[in-house]
Amino acid sequence: MSETIAPAAPTVAAPPSNLQIYSTLTRTKEPFVTIEPGKVRMYVCGVTVYDDAHIGHGMSAIIFDVIRRYLTHRGYEVNFARNFTDIDDKIIDRANREGISSDELTNRLIAEWNDEIAQLNIIPATVTPRATTEIPEIIRMITGLIAKGHAYESNGDVYFRVRTFEDYGKLSHRNIDELVSGSRIEVSEVKDDPLDFALWKAAKPGEPMWESPWSWGRPGWHIECSAMCTHHLGGVVDIHGGGSDLIFPHHENEIAQSEAFLGEEPYARYWLHNGMLRLNGEKMSKSLGNVVWLKDILKRDLATAFRVMVLQSHYRQPVTFSEEALTAAENGLDRLRAALSAIPAGADRDADLDARVESSVTDFHVAMDDDFDTAGALAAIFELARAINRVAATGISGASVTDAQATLQTLLDVLGIDLSTTTQHTDAAPFIDLLIDIRKDLRAARQFALSDAIRDRLADLGVTLEDTATGTIWKTS
Numbered sequence: 001m002s003e004t005i006a007p008a009a010p011t012v013a014a015p016p017s018n019l020q021i022y023s024t025l026t027r028t029k030e031p032f033v034t035i036e037p038g039k040v041r042m043y044v045c046g047v048t049v050y051d052d053a054h055i056g057h058g059m060s061a062i063i064f065d066v067i068r069r070y071l072t073h074r075g076y077e078v079n080f081a082r083n084f085t086d087i088d089d090k091i092i093d094r095a096n097r098e099g100i101s102s103d104e105l106t107n108r109l110i111a112e113w114n115d116e117i118a119q120l121n122i123i124p125a126t127v128t129p130r131a132t133t134e135i136p137e138i139i140r141m142i143t144g145l146i147a148k149g150h151a152y153e154s155n156g157d158v159y160f161r162v163r164t165f166e167d168y169g170k171l172s173h174r175n176i177d178e179l180v181s182g183s184r185i186e187v188s189e190v191k192d193d194p195l196d197f198a199l200w201k202a203a204k205p206g207e208p209m210w211e212s213p214w215s216w217g218r219p220g221w222h223i224e225c226s227a228m229c230t231h232h233l234g235g236v237v238d239i240h241g242g243g244s245d246l247i248f249p250h251h252e253n254e255i256a257q258s259e260a261f262l263g264e265e266p267y268a269r270y271w272l273h274n275g276m277l278r279l280n281g282e283k284m285s286k287s288l289g290n291v292v293w294l295k296d297i298l299k300r301d302l303a304t305a306f307r308v309m310v311l312q313s314h315y316r317q318p319v320t321f322s323e324e325a326l327t328a329a330e331n332g333l334d335r336l337r338a339a340l341s342a343i344p345a346g347a348d349r350d351a352d353l354d355a356r357v358e359s360s361v362t363d364f365h366v367a368m369d370d371d372f373d374t375a376g377a378l379a380a381i382f383e384l385a386r387a388i389n390r391v392a393a394t395g396i397s398g399a400s401v402t403d404a405q406a407t408l409q410t411l412l413d414v415l416g417i418d419l420s421t422t423t424q425h426t427d428a429a430p431f432i433d434l435l436i437d438i439r440k441d442l443r444a445a446r447q448f449a450l451s452d453a454i455r456d457r458l459a460d461l462g463v464t465l466e467d468t469a470t471g472t473i474w475k476t477s
């Protein structure tokens with residue numbers, strides 16, 4: 001196995017940005033225009049630390065890490081906040097079962113989470129506020145909402161008066177008159193309206209509590225993010241993100257209380273929501289008992305393969321997790337490593353490879369500018385890698401190979417794909433890619449018998465070819 005060459009990162013000449021982002025609020029793609037020129041305020045709802053993180057948490061972290069990386073690549077200064085919910089019923093119950101304090105539990109799980117996302121090559125957030133450290137800000141916001149008539153105290157609890165916010169339901173596109181008490185709406189005799197939601201909860205015996213003007217108690221879930229976003233990002237943000245399961249009621253309630261408190265809208269210019277992770281055709285859920293823990297993927301040294309698997313789907317679409325998908329991602333990493341590991345030989349240039357470098361850079365940015373289409377961006381990367389492997393196998397055009405490798409490394413960095421943490425499984429990747437190119441030429445010349453012979457011979461050697469809309473991919477058995 002040859003050593004990986006670490007080419008100097010080039011200045012990739014990206015085309016002018018035409019970034020379009022799909023916003024859940026408007027259900028359309030919109031040109032990306034920031035509040036402050038050249039700066040992005042970005043808030044993403046983080047984990048509730050009552051249990052180990054699963055791969056769905058990891059998937060969401062990867063998605064918003066790549067969005068942040070691309071914005072930085074495009075020249076924006078990104079102020080990125082991701083919170084921890086470190087107080088709620090599940091945390092209290094888990095801590096009581098273990099016979100420890102809620103702080104002991106959450107401190108342990110936050111430390112584990114930070115270690116896990118570091119292994120996933122997630123860039124640390126600019127700020128990572130915790131709900132329990134934001135109590136003064138939470139109380140300040142609740143006090144303001146009461147003063148404006150949007151909230152009321154009842155037996156030590158405080159509730160947001162939903163019907164005072166005329167646009168309630170605009171994110172989830174629900175009509176307030178059609179919303180009725182149900183499984184996702186807390187019903188209480190102390191509320192004026194079943195739709196009203198808790199901002200502050202009077203403490204029960206044995207619970208963690210903080211002093212407030214209304215009672216010793218703790219904050220409700222929704223107010224935490226509004227207070228943290230307002231405190232650390234100035235209230236109104238460019239991007240607010242999270243999983244699609246948070247659209248209602250969490251993000252809907254965030255909008256209501258934040259815009260009611262701030263007296264301005266929108267609370268966020270763009271609402272981005274990632275799709276859910278599916279396992280064996282079903283939504284992954286602890287209640288279904290089909291959870292895959294993130295730490296188990298990391299123990300198998302599959303962090304980079306998992307990232308590639310996630311990025312092969314558009315972030316708004318569900319991601320289907322399977323061992324087959326992970327294996328295919330690992331095989332893709334082999335091709336990328338082979339392209340970067342190839343030792344350039346000769347001083348000639350290859351016009352086709354030089355052209356491929358230019359077109360791959362363009363294709364990459366066109367895809368990412370289209371609502372962060374990572375699948376299209378990866379297709380451009382793999383096309384470039386295949387071209388490098390093809391030319392490197394000839395041992396002639398070393399100058400073009402060196403430049404192409406440097407560009408490939410830069411594009412990989414934008415997506416956070418760190419090949420230094422992966423293990424190459426085959427040295428045959430450049431030659432397989434060369435055969436794929438030959439097969440493509442044979443098919444274009446309608447020499448199907450010879451092209452089929454290449455496919456069948458590779459299959460005999462344990463290499464399966466699959467023709468897709470974006471080109472031919474291969475995997476080993």
